[in-house]
Amino acid sequence: MRIRNELTVFFMSGLLLTGCASLPTNAVPLSDVDREALDFSLNNNVRLTNIGYRLVGSLPDQGQSHCTRNLPFAYGGLDPKWEAVYPLSRRHGVMVVDLLPDFSFLNLDLKRGDEILRFQGVPINSIAMLVTLLDNSCDVDWATMQFRRGEKIWDMRVPLISMPLPFFFVVTGKSAEATAELSGKNVIMVSSPLLHFVNGEDELAFVLAHEIAHSMMGHQRQLVSDEDANMANAVASGIAAGLLHKTPLSVPAFKAGVYSEKDEIAADGQAIHTMLASGYGPSSGFSFLKRVKIGIPSKARGSSYQGIHPISIDRLVILKKNLGNLGVVGTSSKSMIEAPSAAPSSASLWQRKFNADTMLGSVLNSGANPEKEGEITEMGLAEGVEGPQEDFKKGDKLVFPNTVERIFWHIRIQQKGFGSMEKFNAEWYDPSGNLYSKREFFFNFASTRAQSPLVLNLTQKESNVGRWRVRVTRGANVIDESYFFIKGEAPTKSVSSKSAVKSTSSRELKKIPESVPAVAVNQSGKSDFQNIPLGPVPGVEDNYRILKIKRVGVARSVETKDRGYQPNPIGMSDVFPVSVQRIGWFAEFTYGGQLKNAFSKNFEVEWFSPDGKLYRSESFSVENHAWYTWTSVWLDPALGSLAIGKWRVRVWKKEQLVDDRVFEITSDSSKSGA
Amino acid sequence: MTGIWQSKFVRLVVVSSIFCFLSGCETVSSNNVTQEEKKAMISELNAERTVYSQKNLKRVSTVGNRLLINVPDEAKHIKFSTEGKISGINAYADLNGDVVVTPEMLCFVRDDSELAAVLAHELAHIVKRHPLQTIGNRVVGKAAGMMIGSLAEKYAPGAGNSIAAYSSAVVSSPYSKEMEMAADAASLVYMQRAGFDVDAALRVWRRFSIEIPATRQNSIMATHPSSDERLAALTSLIAKMKGETSLENPK
Numbered sequence: 001m002r003i004r005n006e007l008t009v010f011f012m013s014g015l016l017l018t019g020c021a022s023l024p025t026n027a028v029p030l031s032d033v034d035r036e037a038l039d040f041s042l043n044n045n046v047r048l049t050n051i052g053y054r055l056v057g058s059l060p061d062q063g064q065s066h067c068t069r070n071l072p073f074a075y076g077g078l079d080p081k082w083e084a085v086y087p088l089s090r091r092h093g094v095m096v097v098d099l100l101p102d103f104s105f106l107n108l109d110l111k112r113g114d115e116i117l118r119f120q121g122v123p124i125n126s127i128a129m130l131v132t133l134l135d136n137s138c139d140v141d142w143a144t145m146q147f148r149r150g151e152k153i154w155d156m157r158v159p160l161i162s163m164p165l166p167f168f169f170v171v172t173g174k175s176a177e178a179t180a181e182l183s184g185k186n187v188i189m190v191s192s193p194l195l196h197f198v199n200g201e202d203e204l205a206f207v208l209a210h211e212i213a214h215s216m217m218g219h220q221r222q223l224v225s226d227e228d229a230n231m232a233n234a235v236a237s238g239i240a241a242g243l244l245h246k247t248p249l250s251v252p253a254f255k256a257g258v259y260s261e262k263d264e265i266a267a268d269g270q271a272i273h274t275m276l277a278s279g280y281g282p283s284s285g286f287s288f289l290k291r292v293k294i295g296i297p298s299k300a301r302g303s304s305y306q307g308i309h310p311i312s313i314d315r316l317v318i319l320k321k322n323l324g325n326l327g328v329v330g331t332s333s334k335s336m337i338e339a340p341s342a343a344p345s346s347a348s349l350w351q352r353k354f355n356a357d358t359m360l361g362s363v364l365n366s367g368a369n370p371e372k373e374g375e376i377t378e379m380g381l382a383e384g385v386e387g388p389q390e391d392f393k394k395g396d397k398l399v400f401p402n403t404v405e406r407i408f409w410h411i412r413i414q415q416k417g418f419g420s421m422e423k424f425n426a427e428w429y430d431p432s433g434n435l436y437s438k439r440e441f442f443f444n445f446a447s448t449r450a451q452s453p454l455v456l457n458l459t460q461k462e463s464n465v466g467r468w469r470v471r472v473t474r475g476a477n478v479i480d481e482s483y484f485f486i487k488g489e490a491p492t493k494s495v496s497s498k499s500a501v502k503s504t505s506s507r508e509l510k511k512i513p514e515s516v517p518a519v520a521v522n523q524s525g526k527s528d529f530q531n532i533p534l535g536p537v538p539g540v541e542d543n544y545r546i547l548k549i550k551r552v553g554v555a556r557s558v559e560t561k562d563r564g565y566q567p568n569p570i571g572m573s574d575v576f577p578v579s580v581q582r583i584g585w586f587a588e589f590t591y592g593g594q595l596k597n598a599f600s601k602n603f604e605v606e607w608f609s610p611d612g613k614l615y616r617s618e619s620f621s622v623e624n625h626a627w628y629t630w631t632s633v634w635l636d637p638a639l640g641s642l643a644i645g646k647w648r649v650r651v652w653k654k655e656q657l658v659d660d661r662v663f664e665i666t667s668d669s670s671k672s673g674a
Numbered sequence: 675m676t677g678i679w680q681s682k683f684v685r686l687v688v689v690s691s692i693f694c695f696l697s698g699c700e701t702v703s704s705n706n707v708t709q710e711e712k713k714a715m716i717s718e719l720n721a722e723r724t725v726y727s728q729k730n731l732k733r734v735s736t737v738g739n740r741l742l743i744n745v746p747d748e749a750k751h752i753k754f755s756t757e758g759k760i761s762g763i764n765a766y767a768d769l770n771g772d773v774v775v776t777p778e779m780l781c782f783v784r785d786d787s788e789l790a791a792v793l794a795h796e797l798a799h800i801v802k803r804h805p806l807q808t809i810g811n812r813v814v815g816k817a818a819g820m821m822i823g824s825l826a827e828k829y830a831p832g833a834g835n836s837i838a839a840y841s842s843a844v845v846s847s848p849y850s851k852e853m854e855m856a857a858d859a860a861s862l863v864y865m866q867r868a869g870f871d872v873d874a875a876l877r878v879w880r881r882f883s884i885e886i887p888a889t890r891q892n893s894i895m896a897t898h899p900s901s902d903e904r905l906a907a908l909t910s911l912i913a914k915m916k917g918e919t920s921l922e923n924p925k
Contacts, residue, residue, distance in 0.1 A: 031902055033880065033883055033884055033902060033905065036884045037883070037884045037885075037887050040884050040885055173885055173886045173887045173888060174888045175762070175886070175888065176762035176763040176764060176778075176886055176888075177761060177762040177778075178761070178762065178763070178778045178781075192885040192886055193763045193778050193781075193782065193885075193886065196763075196781040196782045197778055261705070262705075265705065290719060290722060293719060294719060294722055294723045294726050295777035296761045296777065297757075297759050297761055304761040304762070306761075313707075313715050313716060314703055314705040314707045314712070316715050316719075317705075317707045317712060317714075318705060318706075318707060320715070321711075
């Protein structure tokens with residue numbers, strides 16, 4: 001079979017570019033190797049793009065002039081010759097390559113090969129057109145897109161990712177060299193051999209972060225010698241042209257060759273900050289560069305990694321010093337704790353993985369997990385995992401306040417994951433290294449998610465402060481081993497009567513509609529809201545219209561349906577039995593009511609117990625493109641009869657009152673329907 | 675004051691200090707890195723290089739020496755190395771006739787059987803004297819490169835050497851397809867005799883073909899072209915081998 005060696009798969013994962021697989025000539029059927037080469041290329045473009053998006057997403061906002069939007073899935077345009085594999089109707093259509101793992105929680109009903117027909121009603125004929133439309137979508141958070149799968153054509157609203165800078169990540173199979181380089185200003189190309197040379201995702205993240213830094217800093221590659229310059233001149237001008245026309249070649253050399261040591265050092269410095277901010281272990285950059293320095297011959301110039309990115313002793317020394325300043329190499333326990341504080345507030349969205357150097361997060365490399373690697377789509381720690389479908393994690397993070405009552409280890413797998421009723425073991429070790437709790441839990445055959453809680457003793461809050469470890473096993477296999485931190489700083493508002501006084505602060509005097517009564521404790525020790533009817537406090541409904549809230553209420557749990565766009569409250573009511581363990585407040589927004597810049601924790605909820613005291617108060621965030629939000633409170637069984645009566649929940653968005661409602665916990669089973 | 679300056683010793687000290695400062699006697703580089711820091715880093719690298727090299731060499735030698743047991747006597751002297759001047763996923767016979775495997779190749783192979791396939795392939799080239807047979811190509815290539823280089827130098831002053839090297843590489847093509855397939859066939863025999871899984875040969879070359887499609891074309895980029903034809907021949911050979919009870923006593 002004759003094989004053409006050319007760039008053929010035009011791929012764009014967030015943006016596109018080159019392809020990796022060689023193609024057979026026209027009319028030659030694709031071999032299995034061809035198909036596997038295509039899959040290899042597409043899968044690794046998705047992998048790179050996911051890492052790249054996380055890195056770019058952590059960069060500082062570049063302002064409106066750099067506003068750019070992207071899709072939460074990889075997309076690309078394939079050469080028509082691949083129609084045997086992905087039968088696109090157009091010869092230059094744009095297809096969905098895959099969902100990005102970090103955005104799997106969106107549950108978009110898309111799969112590889114789906115064709116993108118329209119974006120906001122505009123027909124899509126090429127990737128360039130789609131990119132242009134995305135670039136002009138700064139003012140919207142959602143786009144209505146039309147897709148085709150076989151005969152089926154459907155419209156779907158797709159959340160748009162906000163990216164500080166546009167970068168495109170591509171795997172190339174054109175060289176046996178393990179290398180990476182910046183092509184143009186924002187296309188980062190990684191050779192497939194480098195994927196084998198790197199030791200884990202953190203090292204790969206360093207490679208990408210380093211190239212991103214070169215681009216951000218405007219670094220130019222320099223020619224290393226006159227000989228190279230002349231070679232570049234000759235090639236640039238065209239040797240044949242020179243020979244034929246007998247014209248001395250005198251065009252200026254094009255920019256090729258290596259970066260200067262100064263630029264390399266600067267790019268390393270920026271890269272480790274980007275990595276830290278996006279949840280990768282920056283010290284892996286140091287180990288990677290050392291291994292390149294040791295393993296790849298320094299005389300191997302040209303397109304090798306060292307050929308493009310020279311690794312001097314000074315560079316290694318400075319990188320090591322910079323890592324020490326960040327507190328990630330040979331650090332004290334103090335700096336270990338401080339390391340994650342540099343992380344962005346988008347932690348709730350990006351699935352965060354730290355390596356052992358940062359001392360928080362999973363210490364298992366993905367390759368070290370013997371449990372069906374690739375089928376685990378999500379794993380981590382959170383304050384809550386809600387709903388039967390458990391699509392929404394509350395407070396997914398690695399640092400928790402010591403006021404938190406429960407911390408969940410959770411896992412999500414693809415459909416064909418573990419078998420039904422698989423048994424897991426979770427061991428929780430306290431800061432002293434002692435086994436604090438050990439639980440068995442099961443993977444329900446009906447669910448793709450499982451979780452196990454750590455229940456903390458809040459009467460010993462101070463002793464809970466420190467670095468904890470959770471180890472989850474299935475049989476002899478370790479599924480996860482993660483470190484997290486419980487910090488001792490005071491909550492925004494403590495659970496005390498003092499807070500109840502605070503609830504009548506100037507803030508609410510300013511913003512609460514006059515018709516809404518304030519919370520106050522009367523002489524009998526009961527709150528005066530005991531006389532307010534159940535449901536929304538009169539007058540607060542006006543806020544729903546202002547904030548474009550479609551539906552709001554309290555419920556036991558919330559699941560999502562219709563591909564995750566609609567919240568489905570479970571046990572929504574104004575009356576709950578005394579046996580209830582958890583009650584949640586939720587709000588569903590109308591189209592256009594999504595909240596921008598929502599990574600910041602700009603929402604606050606206050607739960608008032610029947611005695612009028614503030615039982616629980618906390619901040620919570622609404623994801624950038626969320627269509628609903630949800631927060632909950634765990635009721636302490638020790639409350640006993642004190643829990644019976646009318647409760648009040650009040651939610652704020654900064655200074656704006658969002659909702660204020662009264663519900664009841666009752667021992668009367670007929671009333672509660674229990 | 676003038677009297678002090680007239681002292682030879684003082685003048686010597688002052689001038690030496692200035693000279694030392696200007697001539698690089700300083701202990702801090704322009705990057706603010708001290709000599710001590712550099713020395714420490716070099717020591718750290720040397721220590722790690724020793725461990726890294728020994729680990730790689732041990733792995734390659736263990737597999738390679740197992741293969742050597744069953745190769746013809748004239749090839750039993752062959753040594754294995756992991757340190758050469760070529761980078762990338764590669765393995766080759768160096769000027770001493772020894773087999774060099776790059777660290778990138780060691781990362782690429784998934785197990786010892788795949789490594790054995792790579793080593794056995796190179797051993798087969800040496801046993802079959804392929805490097806010697808391609809010397810002619812190299813000489814012609816070198817000569818052609820020099821001619822083109824000198825011509826280029828005339829029209830693109832300074833570019834001659836580089837163009838000569840490039841042209842030389844183009845003309846001195848790697849092993850022919852026939853040589854590669856012959857080496858494959860022999861390598862399977864070496865592997866089977868040494869007790870390695872012969873399917874690993876197909877796995878590793880097939881993956882090479884999938885992940886670096888550029889190597890599927892005979893070009894100067896492909897020192898080991900892994901064409902579909904070659905993979906098909908490997909598949910056929912392996913199937914045939916598995917159908918035989920012993921290579922020494924074929925049916």
